[in-house]
Amino acid sequence: MENFPSVSSQSQATLLSIFSQEYQKHIKRTHAKHHTSEAIESYYQRYLNGVGKNGAAPVLLELANEVDYAPSLMARIILERFLQEHEETPPSKSVINSMLRDPSQIPDGVLANQVYQCVVNDCCYGPLVDCIKHAIGHEHEVLLRDLLLEKNLSFLDEDQLRAKGYDKTPDFILQVPVAVEGHIIHWIESKASFGDECSHHAYLHDQFWSYWNRFGPGLVIYWYGFIQELDCNRDRGILLKACFPTDIVTLCHGVA
């Protein structure tokens, strides 16, 4: 923990989030290497050899670990390759996704087991992990919604905004802006992850600035903390917090 002074107050979840992000960066860096046709062919042959010897052995999982690639993604490579060989038309993405979600749809029983084993043993990728991530995000949105309701701040949520035809929608738009630590806030985005440089920049580009472009300044809550130096756009209208703010100033309706 001494190595992470800026996050020392954060919980284990923060560290897990950071780990997950780092692992994803690692996978992104090596992604191309595993997708050359030579690599795919060699993996597939090794898989075939492996299951030929013992179908019950964790062939695919061990292969993934050996070449340092996410098991779910390795399962996807082999599944694609397998379907290419066995089907007339190349498999569509949705078919592959569906099979990864429910391996019993895979025509080959051995492969189904191997894929299933990969999916349940993968801690960073795969449909189950995606679902967990999604659930965590949703849970924090619900949490945020409750906090807003508790503070009596009226808002429009994403679904309402989408119904109105907004093209980009933060989690919540405040119907009456508030000030947080002296900064005007029109919208709040909940991020159930650690705000590291890489993800924050991606979010800025894809989401936060787009929100600013439409709704003005706003607040991002990184529930698992963030790198303090990233909170540099406050004056430009993007405020970062690691929790729901306490210093909220609302518009007074009384006569001045």
Add this chain to the structure above:
Amino acid sequence: MAAVLESLLREEVSVAAAVRWIARSAQSSEDDPGEAAALSPLRPLRKEFVPFLLNFLREQSSRVLPQGPPTPAKAPGSSAALPGRPGGPPRGSRGARSQLFPPTQLPSPAAEVPSARRGGRRRGPGPARERGGRGPAGLEEGAGGEGLPWAASRRPRGSGSPGSPSLARSDPPNLSNLEEFPPVGSVPLGPAGTKPSRRINPTPVSEERSLSKPKTCFTSPPINCVPSSQPSVLDTSPWGHGLPPGCRSLQEEREMLRKERSKQLQQSPTPACPTPESGSPLPSRIGNLTAEPADPAGVSSHRRLELVALIYSSCLAENLVPNLFLELFFILQLLTARRMVAVKDSDLEPSPGALDSLESPLFQSVHDCVFFAVQVLEHQFQVLSCLDKGTLKLLAENERLLCFSPALQGRLQAAYESSVAKVSLAMPPSAQAVSFQPETDNRANFSSDRAFHTFKKQRDVFYEVLREWEDHHEQPGWDFEKGLGSRIRAMMGQLSAACSHSHFVRLFQKQLLQMCQSPGGAGGPVLGEAPDVLSMLGADKLGRLRRLQERLVAPQSSGGPCPPPTFPGCQGFFRDFILSASSFQFNQHLMDSLSLKIRELNGLALPQPEPSDEDGESDVDWQGERRQFAVVLLSLRLLAKFLGFVAFLPYRGPEPPPTRELQDSILALRSQVPPALDVLALLQQGLRARRAVLTVPWLVEFLSLADHIVPMLDYYRSVFTLLLHLHRSLVLSKEGEGEMCFLNKLLLLAVLGWLFQIPTVPEDLFFLEEGQLEAFEVDTVASEHGLDGMPVVDQHLLYTCCPYIGELRKLLASWVSGSSARSGGFVRKITPTTTTSLGAQPPRTTQGLQAQLAQAFFHNQPPSLRRTVEFVAERIGSNCVKHIKATLVADLVRQAESLLQEQLVMQGQEGGDPAQLLESLCSQLCPHGAQALTQGREFCQKKSPGAVRALLPEETPAAVLSSAEHIAVGLATEKACAWLSANITALIRREVKAAVSRLLRAQGPEPAARGERRGCSRACEHHAPLPSHLISEIKDVLSLAAGPRDPEEGVSPEHLEQLLGQLGQMLQCRQFLCPPAEQHLAKCSVELASLLVADQIPVLGPPAQHQLDRGQARRLLHMLLSLWKDNFQVPVPLQLLLSPRNVGLLADTRPREWDLLLFLLRELVEKGLMGQTEIEACLGSLREAQWPGDFSEELATLFNLFLAEPHVPEPQLRACELVQPNRGTVLAQS
């Protein structure tokens, strides 16, 4: 011309008569016959007098050490090198320091004097030498004779026949050759290193401009721009160039003057200049020049200076000079002159007898300059008193002014104390985005999904570019085009559809208004200056101030009193964006949009006159009126500037056409192009409706960006002529009924004066149109009080529109700080306090007597009443439409939905062709739209009166209130009904269509389950474990079961039980649950069940029994069954229990245990979770899979066992299966 001045100086002609003579060509009855006689022969020269006077003063003052912004370093020994050149002192424009005074060998004394005379900033008839050196020869030809009467008045000299005046007018000489008189800021073309500021030459454009060099820029204030004084060999004639050739008498007279003068010079004693420094190098650093004290006792000739001051002031008062503020700047320069340039002793000394003539210099010392300046300032007190408080303070505290005219100082002090024209510091500008408005920005406003999404991206790219610009544009070396150009073009390239262009232009224009007009955007940027550190400091801290000034190496970016049009601050971004985008379509759409907005704002109903309101109420109202006016005016100016920029962009070039032929052909081409905006008509309308104060300022902005050809086009020439007439008519001293307010006039004078100095506006334009001036009479609607008569302009607005007026203050401040104003001085930012956005244009009723009555009703009411009523009507009308949408239309949509549902039930799931469905629905529902009008009327009737009542003062008389309410109701109803009757059918169609497609899309498993799913009981405190946590836990169990695992790894049965218990709690709470999570949990629970059945879950405990006992397994299965039955609200993929893969798990176990599976299947049927037949089907298909032989047998046995069990069909189950046949068989959707 000199003759006129001389006769004035001799008091043969009164100043008043002379000014009348100049301003009006016709003789007035007031004129003394003698005076008239003296002046009438000079008539042809009339229009040349003012330029002559201005040039004369510039020349005379040219020895005064420069004070103003363009202060050059003084070249050592320069003045010594130029003996006898009072007109060629160390003054020149910036940027030419090294070659200001090149040592010049003058060929002969005869050439000396004229060259000295040439030194001044010239206005007036130019010498013929500009035409490629034909100069002196030109003087010899043609008719002459204007000089005769002048000669007669001075000293009789008979010969010479009077020339024809028409000739004189038709062939005026041209001073516009910028080769010799280059404008300041341009690259010096010849050995003459300095750049004179522009002169005003009454030379017809059509005649000679084609040969003149381009004026590239002009930034210099006049006085410092004393031209090069590099004598041209060809030029031997001083100011007589304008005279028609053959004007011998004048020529001769000149010659004589010269001779006489040089005689005087030789006789003169030591000049009044106390610190002669001839030949000694002056320190080149600015800020080190100490001022010479000025003393009223040292003034050389009171009477003469008074007279010149009087005539000069009268010209100012009559608006005979092009730019009032330029002259004021000049005067303040004289006031703050530091010292006289040293000249040879003999040079200056006036001979006592020559004081009433032009022979001796007008300003012989600093004392003279100050005296003259103070004299003029006394005449200009009215204007001065309207300057901002800071300038007034500096003036009132000026010790010279106090010394020369304590009375004026007293008045200024009083004006300062009573002034409320405060200035405020600018706030740091920050960009604000244009907000997304669903009404205009959502999908319905785009032709296709693609266009919508493209625009979505474009909006983000636009702001990305904007942010990048904000970050980088001040960094040295950063280039807009290099940095952003390609990205902008790529973005513009995607705007294919016309509709997308209009969306983007709307965004662009809104952003432009928002950024460049907000307090932040207007302050610094509009003034065109970097934040002024000096203004933060007090003037008293002189030492610190100086040190600070010395540290500021870079000069401030002030453009002097006549800066060229620029795009300061954020405006630069928008200009560069347009340039980089270089998109024809974009420019066209932008022009359309700008024109529309300009028309809209220009026609906006602004405050109507308030009938004699003596109480404080009107003040409060006026504040608002002014603010609104300022917002509208500033918006208009900004929009017009950009319109001018884009409209003239294709024609803009650094130079006017090089030849007359080329120019003619361009003119022929251009004259057939219709103007981007009919500014002539708008100007005429504005003058008629007495709204010049609104129209002219933006028109000036528009014209300031015109190219060189524009002023020559007939259309625009008419515009300029009108503007010139207007300028002349704005006599500040005239007050009274029907006159424009003082500050309104001042604003117009300032902007017009500025316009006349723009490089692209021909120099001679101003003095040219004189002949027709009398004809100018605006056909105003007499009864109507226009904006012009209302005090809509205040100092804030004046300074915001004309930041260059602030140069006066800078000049004065630099005097205080004891240094040149070049490095700063006092400039504070003036920000408009007006930031409220423009309200929508109030609806106008044009028809019917009722409308007229309503207008009449408002006529005698305070304007706030009208605004209130219009506002209420506008809002209520708009709310009415929204209300109808939310009630009537929403009801119809609900009806449509139920009709559709019925139809779907009738026609089966597929429901037929959606288009047909929609048509039939619409034909049923649209007739109901007629109710909208009735309901709308009711709504307006109900809502409007209350709103009016709440907004009007309590004391409003009952009758007035009731009328106001009625009008509001009427207007609101009119607005709402007009919209509704035009759009209700389309609206219903659109909404129904959206509903139908929503419903058709949502077909399938989703809709039925939706209704009751959300929410737990109120008492719930949401303490159940989070869904993400449970998925994660179950995943761990699954991965343990799937392996690989260490031998000692496993889960305890208690943990499994606890896990399922938590799952139950969570499914009951549901607070944090979302459908995808629930679906995954359902699927995981089925997998868990399969593992239990196959006994594949490794259990912690003694190594011997790594398996669950039967009882535990059954208990867990029971828990799962009840979760499936009672808690899951998504379909549970139970058929997976019988998938080959999960059943295959059993194949691996030895001995195989089938009882749990059988138990589970029976329970499923029992609990109604799966149907008997469904299970049978699954089992049947299982047998088709390939299994080991013994396994197949066992499977068959199981099948038989299951079938053997008597199956009791439950009626509810059947019914349930019918209603929801898919339940339980639908795969989990993720």
